[in-house]
Amino acid sequence: MHSKFPEPYSTETNGIRMAVHELGSGPAIVLLHGFPELAYSWRHQLPALAGAGYRAIAPDQRGYGGSDIPVRVEDYRVQTLIDDVSGLLAALSIEQAVFIGHDWGALVLWYMALLRPEKMRGLINLNIPFQPRLPVDPMVLARERLGDDFYIVNFQDSDEADRRFAADVPHFFNIMMRRGQTTRERFDALPKEKQILSLLAAMEREESGGVALLDEDELKVYVDAFSAGGFTGPINWYRNWSYNWASTEGVVQRISVPTLFIGAVDDVIIAPQHIEAMKPQVADLEIHMLEDCGHWTQQEKPGEVNTLILDWLSRRFPAS
Numbered sequence: 001m002h003s004k005f006p007e008p009y010s011t012e013t014n015g016i017r018m019a020v021h022e023l024g025s026g027p028a029i030v031l032l033h034g035f036p037e038l039a040y041s042w043r044h045q046l047p048a049l050a051g052a053g054y055r056a057i058a059p060d061q062r063g064y065g066g067s068d069i070p071v072r073v074e075d076y077r078v079q080t081l082i083d084d085v086s087g088l089l090a091a092l093s094i095e096q097a098v099f100i101g102h103d104w105g106a107l108v109l110w111y112m113a114l115l116r117p118e119k120m121r122g123l124i125n126l127n128i129p130f131q132p133r134l135p136v137d138p139m140v141l142a143r144e145r146l147g148d149d150f151y152i153v154n155f156q157d158s159d160e161a162d163r164r165f166a167a168d169v170p171h172f173f174n175i176m177m178r179r180g181q182t183t184r185e186r187f188d189a190l191p192k193e194k195q196i197l198s199l200l201a202a203m204e205r206e207e208s209g210g211v212a213l214l215d216e217d218e219l220k221v222y223v224d225a226f227s228a229g230g231f232t233g234p235i236n237w238y239r240n241w242s243y244n245w246a247s248t249e250g251v252v253q254r255i256s257v258p259t260l261f262i263g264a265v266d267d268v269i270i271a272p273q274h275i276e277a278m279k280p281q282v283a284d285l286e287i288h289m290l291e292d293c294g295h296w297t298q299q300e301k302p303g304e305v306n307t308l309i310l311d312w313l314s315r316r317f318p319a320s
Contacts, residue, residue: 004023004043004046004047005021005040005043005046005047006021006022006023006046007021008020008021008039008060008066009022010066011088011091011092012091013084013087013088013090013091014080014083014084014086014087016062016067016068016070016084017067017068018059018060018061018062018067018068018084018088019039019059019060019065019066019067020039020057020058020059020060020088021039021040021042021046021057021058021059022055022056022057022058023046023047023049023050023055023056024046024049024050024051024053024054024055024056025050025053025055026053026054026055026319026320027053027054027055027097027098027121027317027319028054028055028057028089028092028094028096028097028098029049029054029055029056029057029097029098029099029100029313030057030058030059030085030088030089030097030098030099030100031045031046031056031057031058031099031100031101031105032058032059032061032085032099032100032101032102032104032105032106032108032109033058033060033061033064033102033103033104033105034101034102034103034104034105034106034107034128035103035104035234035235035237035238036165036172036173036176036222036226036231036234037064037102037103037222038060038064038065038221038222038225039058039059039060039065040065040218040221040222040225041102041296041298041299042056042058042100042298043218044298044299044302044305044306045058045100045298045302045305045306045309046058048306048309048310049309049310052310052313052314052319053319053320054313054319057088057092057097059084059088060225061081061084061104061105061108062075062076062080062081062084062233063076063229063232063233063234063236063237064225064229064233064234065225065229066225069229069230069232069233070233073236073239073240074240074243075236076233076236076237076239076240077240077243077244077247078107078108078111078240078244078247078248079115079247081108081111081237082108082111082112082115082116085099085108085112085119086116086119089119096118096119096120096121097119097120097121098120098121098122098123098124098313098317099112099120099122099123099124100123100124100125100126100309101123101124101125101126101128102125102126102127102128102297102298103126103127103128103295104128104237106125106126106127106128107128109123109125110125110128110130110131110255111244111248113130113255113256113257113259114248114251114252114253114254114255115248115251117256117257120257121257121258121317122257122258122259122260122313122316122317123255123257123258123259123260124259124260124261124262124309124312125259125260125261125262126261126262126263126297126298126305127262127263127264127267127269127270127295127297128269128270129261129263129270129274129275129277129278130255130278130281130282131274131277131278132253132277132281133245133248133249133251133253134245137242137245137246138241138242138245139152139153139156139241139242139245149198149200149201150197150198151197151198151199151200152238152241154198154199154200155235155238155239156238156239156241156242159232160200161199161200161231161235162230162231162232162235164200164203165199165203165226165231166226166227166230166231168203169222169223169226169227170219170223171203172203172226173214173219173222173223173226174208174212174219175202175203175205175208176199176202177212177213177214177219177222177296177299178208178209178210178211178212178213178294179210179211179213179293179294179296179300180209180210180211180266180292180294181208181209181210181294182209182210182266182268182294184265184266184267184268184272197268197269210294213296213299213300214299253281254281254283255281255282255283255285256283256284257284258284258316259282259284259285259286260286260288260308260309260312260316261275261278261282261285261286261287261288262288262289262290262297262305262308262309263275263287263288263289263290263297264289264290264293264294264295264297264300264301265289265290265291265292265293266292266293266294267293267294267295267297268294268295269295275287275289286312288308290304290305
């Protein structure tokens with residue numbers, strides 16, 4: 001375990017047991033990880049936030065790590081994930097918090113900013129911009145435009161990914177969690193058929209480009225957690241994509257919570273136009289883009305991310 005990363009405690013929220021890592025005291029900052037990650041993904045941020053006078057709280061989300069792993073796909077609908085977050089606040093006697101999210105954590109917080117903004121003082125999201133609700137089921141569009149090999153589409157169709165990832169967890173993380181695998185410029189120059197992100201195809205590679213993001217001890221934290229809990233719970237988040245879209249029909253697509261967005265130039269999951277399209281929909285928005293950084297932003301560039309976060313917090317929500 002990272003030397004400055006706190007050991008977890010358990011709390012009951014929304015009918016599940018959640019493992020929570022906490023450091024510091026002061027105004028609450030809740031950090032939500034993405035796929036395929038853990039609260040441990042915030043190991044560089046919790047000490048920095050605590051040192052600046054904040055109470056930094058990072059749970060293993062539903063289906064991950066030391067938290068409960070419900071079996072049913074419908075147990076991972078976005079409204080339930082938001083209820084987990086609200087329930088965590090209630091369990092810790094917190095009325096409101098500033099939230100920080102990455103990847104799926106960011107998606108949950110965008111939904112929360114639409115559906116339950118009264119719980120949020122402010123919002124810091126990494127990598128995944130706000131994307132207004134489409135008029136057509138996004139899974140239908142993804143299947144038409146990206147095909148069955150695209151990882152999110154593949155997740156809908158079978159449990160092949162669940163089984164393949166679990167069969168060689170160390171290889172999965174060695175392939176996935178790397179820095180410098182490509183740049184936005186190189187990715188955009190590829191033929192369209194080469195731009196389809198297939199995690200199953202990636203698993204076939206003996207080695208991947210770039211540099212390993214995790215050292216031996218850090219890798220062990222992820223491998224131990226996913227060897228014990230598997231991948232079905234985390235992948236079930238994706239299996240509610242169409243439901244989440246259908247269930248939010250009629251919700252006004254406007255974010256009023258003060259927001260900092262930290263993007264990464266070389267995150268090939270997100271195109272620059274997605275970030276540009278967010279601007280009219282988020283009323284109070286500050287954007288910073290990190291050069292030479294891919295998808296694992298808070299782990300790839302922890303110093304730069306911490307500086308941006310603490311600067312924005314000091315201006316908008318000072319600790320004292």
